Amino acid sequence: xxxxxxxxxxxxxxxxxxxxxxxxxxxxxxxxxxxxxxxxxxxxxxxxxxxxxxxxxxxxxxxxxxxxxxxxxxxxxxxxxxxxxxxxxxxxxxxxxxxxxxxxxxxxxxxxxxxxxxxxxxxxxxxxxxxxxxxxxxxxxxxxxxxxxxxxxxxxxxxxxxxxxxxxxxxxxxxxxxxxxxxxxxxxxxxxxxxxxxxxxxxxxxxxxx
Numbered sequence: 001x002x003x004x005x006x007x008x009x010x011x012x013x014x015x016x017x018x019x020x021x022x023x024x025x026x027x028x029x030x031x032x033x034x035x036x037x038x039x040x041x042x043x044x045x046x047x048x049x050x051x052x053x054x055x056x057x058x059x060x061x062x063x064x065x066x067x068x069x070x071x072x073x074x075x076x077x078x079x080x081x082x083x084x085x086x087x088x089x090x091x092x093x094x095x096x097x098x099x100x101x102x103x104x105x106x107x108x109x110x111x112x113x114x115x116x117x118x119x120x121x122x123x124x125x126x127x128x129x130x131x132x133x134x135x136x137x138x139x140x141x142x143x144x145x146x147x148x149x150x151x152x153x154x155x156x157x158x159x160x161x162x163x164x165x166x167x168x169x170x171x172x173x174x175x176x177x178x179x180x181x182x183x184x185x186x187x188x189x190x191x192x193x194x195x196x197x198x199x200x201x202x203x204x205x206x207x208x209x210x
Contacts, residue, residue: 020180024187033191044091052084097185104178111157120149120158
């Protein structure tokens, strides 16, 4: 399998997650929430999210062809990022709506594993979005880490949702959509929770007298 510098959906999914973050903030403001409340939330095992973000950025750089890589390294980065994010989410499962992105994450990871560490992707979308050459490469198995959704297990969990936006075309999975919904719900819920700042102040006061 030759190396193809193919910009996969990690870039598109990342953009989707950023949009979900912004939308969550906007919904929170509409609900008369406060942005500053986001800074008062005490997440457990927060360093894991920063490490997974670095791995995620590395994956995007690899897909852009800016860094030479091999199959093992790429696969290891993906699995590690999923595991770290999963541990972080589970460690904070008590937070409202935190279970939603966990469902999306498990969906993506399951689909990736059962297909021999490859992502199923809609062939017709590849043809429409990226042209006949990329379509032929996909069908012949020459695009690393992607297989046609027609030949995949649990194909309904693959990248089958095609979105044409003003800044580009992206192909997402159901898991990506669920994660985005989860981000929106979590952000707006935190901003709208009037007790967050009070709870943190109470914790701070208790710590003073310890």
